[in-house]
Amino acid sequence: MVPIKAKNLVLGGDFGCFSFQEIKIMTTGGDGGMISTNNKKYVKDLKTLSYHGWDQDPLERHKKSLNKNKLKHWNYSITALGFKYNMTDLMAIIGMVQLKKLKYFNRRRSEIIKNYIKSLKDCKFLKPAFPYSFNNSSYWMFTLRCKKRDELIEYLKSKNIATTVYIKPLPLHPLYKKYKFKINNSLKIWKELVTIPTYPNMNKKQLNHVIKHVKIFDQKFANDQISS
Numbered sequence: 522m523v524p525i526k527a528k529n530l531v532l533g534g535d536f537g538c539f540s541f542q543e544i545k546i547m548t549t550g551g552d553g554g555m556i557s558t559n560n561k562k563y564v565k566d567l568k569t570l571s572y573h574g575w576d577q578d579p580l581e582r583h584k585k586s587l588n589k590n591k592l593k594h595w596n597y598s599i600t601a602l603g604f605k606y607n608m609t610d611l612m613a614i615i616g617m618v619q620l621k622k623l624k625y626f627n628r629r630r631s632e633i634i635k636n637y638i639k640s641l642k643d644c645k646f647l648k649p650a651f652p653y654s655f656n657n658s659s660y661w662m663f664t665l666r667c668k669k670r671d672e673l674i675e676y677l678k679s680k681n682i683a684t685t686v687y688i689k690p691l692p693l694h695p696l697y698k699k700y701k702f703k704i705n706n707s708l709k710i711w712k713e714l715v716t717i718p719t720y721p722n723m724n725k726k727q728l729n730h731v732i733k734h735v736k737i738f739d740q741k742f743a744n745d746q747i748s749s
């Protein structure tokens with residue numbers, strides 16, 4: 522890999538990064554992302570890096586050539602080793618429409634998660650993975666902690682309920698195995714984590730179906746504990 526060395530680029534605190542992957546709080550049509558900065562001096566470098574290392578935005582170049590005849594509208598220079606991370610018009614227009622729905626998406630996800638927390642509070646063997654707090658937050662998934670996670674996944678699958686295990690600790694992947702690590706807590710807790718559905722269009726019936734079966738599993742688990 523080639524290290525990126527853009528002029529004046531310092532990492533840490535100057536940028537915000539956003540993912541518009543299809544599973545996030547909003548999407549730009551399947552995938553995409555955004556980088557923001559509050560510092561004007563980085564904007565040009567970011568634009569250059571995101572588009573083949575070109576020194577000028579093609580549209581700007583064309584506009585300028587109309588004003589000053591000396592500039593050739595087709596001319597460009599490569600000034601950095603760049604990428605092709607530009608957003609297409611189609612993605613941008615989907616993103617603009619999604620942005621209008623963002624408040625609704627966030628509200629619905631919060632409602633769903635609050636409902637889960639309230640409905641599952643009496644479960645003995647399952648609990649929310651985190652102390653969820655709804656002030657100024659926009660959760661996009663809800664994670665449960667359960668000692669019999671894999672059985673829970675299988676049980677929910679048999680009831681047509683989709684789950685996933687999000688973000689496996691890196692040292693468990695073959696590529697990173699060779700690095701020394703000490704993440705005992707992560708490895709222990711990760712085995713108990715599972716996410717359950719939180720999509721904004723989830724209706725009451727679907728939500729109740731999930732809650733019902735998570736509770737049944739908890740009850741079954743409780744009975745197993747007693748009988749074994």
Ligand SMILES: *Cc1c(COP(=O)(O)O)cnc(C)c1O
Binds near residue numbers: 539541542553554
């Ligand atoms: C979404 C997400 C990613 C991946 O984002 P991309 O837009 O695919 O680069 C990585 N890490 C975390 C924690 C995420 O939530």
